Amino acid sequence: MDAIQVTNDEIVKVRKHFKVKEDDIKRDVKIIIEWLKQQQHLPKIDDENFIERCLLRNKFRVEQTKQKLDGYCTLRGVHLNMFEDWKSIIPSRELTITLPLPKLTPTLERVIIWKLRSSDPNDYDIVSIVKYNLLLFEILIRNDYAVGDRFVADFTGHTAATIARNNPLIISKFLSLYQGAYSGRFVGCDFINAPPFINLLLSILKKLLPSKLYGRIRIHKDLKSFHKVIPKECLPHDYGGDLDTVENLIAKWDKVFEHNQPVFEENLKIVSNENLRLGTNKPSDMFGVAGTFKQLNLD
Template sequence: MDLLSISSNEKAEILEHYNVSEAQIKADVELIKSWKQKQPHLPENISDDFIAKMLLRNKFRIERTKEKLDNYFTLRGYHDDLVRDFENVVPSKHFVTYLPMPKLTPNYERVFIMKLINTDIEAYDIIEITKLELAVTEVTMQYDDSIGVRYVIDFAGFTLKHLAKWNPVVIHKLVTLIEKAYSCRIMGGHFINCPEFASKILGIFKIVLRSKIYDKLKIHSSLESLYEVIPKECLPSECGGSCSNIPSLLKKWDEVFQNHRNFFVENYKNVSMEHLRIADLNGSDSFGPDGTFKRLTLD
């Protein structure tokens, strides 16, 4: 897909980064397909390309890839409320934007931009934000060959009333799906145009994120600080970058979603059939209760 394409040189450099060849990837795909045939709870129609993408997202570690492949089909079924109706999502009509940038960073990372488009507090809904993020992630993982993701969150127009609508349980589910089902390697989270209550925002993320991920969050006091990490050519014009602008990118992503409506409908059905599972899950809290969080209160 053009919006997520990488050059042949970039692809070769990524394979070199992991010290793997195309032949080795094909061999690893066959190994995982053999394993998959012994897992009756998993769907039949898992493509070689999807397995190869999973291998890349898990550093070509066979056992880790098996685990994440199982997670992908199991967790999406477990969190059914967050992964349904993707076929009805229209990115440009949303009150927030969640966009992957077309150009990779020099470290082969994919930059995602999140920004309020409509600041109306009545329109703000954390469930709908979560669905948008997961729908975009679903499409992205079918095509992207980056080695990780880096998030830029623009808090312009964000108020305490918006923050009060955050639900730590829902955010925890989102992070679980992003990391454990979609196998996204989070390389960093970058906050720009932060309000005075940024410490409260960080406080919520500290509750729901693993310490390893939380430590990768950074508040930038200026765009120049952001450019030290992410080049301008990997950012939209709204962030001072040279990579098109958000409205034009949204228009293109509307077309992508329109063209993937049938994919969303069919893929929604592709979840694990737990009654056919042979082995028990290995004690992962991803599959158990949602956990306990204190009610979000803002002083």
């Protein structure tokens, strides 16, 4: 997969980072598959590749992975409206860029760039942005092999009007799905080209994010500072890096989305049947589906 690359050597290093061996992973995958078979409310999931990557995104902790697989089926079922019109999403035509970069960093992180294409606030649609991002994570959770996600928010073109269009409820739903359904491992977010009014967004995020995650946000005054965190060999040409341009890199994702159309269609059927769930717990009790991201277990 050209859009994101992971070498065999990097897979070995990621496993070493989490102190796990291949035999241990195979054993735990089988344990989880057997557990899934016993959950009446969950659909059949026997994709070993998918389950291994869920384990990875949960530090290879079996019980935590079980919870997140339940969350994957449950939260996506609760928020099916966030997956509407998925067939119309073409990455290179979206008015906001979300771009996972092809190379892992030396610390084995996947860098994901967020950037506007249009500074017109009328073009800024947070719901469309979230729908696009969720499809990306459907792909990443099945194909990536990184220790975590490092986001880069490029504020070029942002105005106070565009930032004001960030609906806290929609952002909170995305964060709940990212962490509760897609086992998101947020290792940090680097702000570049931040405007003077960035405090407006920070005030929103401070209310939504647990203090541990909020503390992982860094604001860079220039590229020199930015390159200390993410080296040039991992960055697009637009940011003084050695990779291709952002536009050329995002164009590769058009083919990825096209290739994954059947996968998206099948994946959206992988939801829980709450009528068959044993016990008295409801999805809202377990996952905070109303958007209360701070209630989720974080690591």
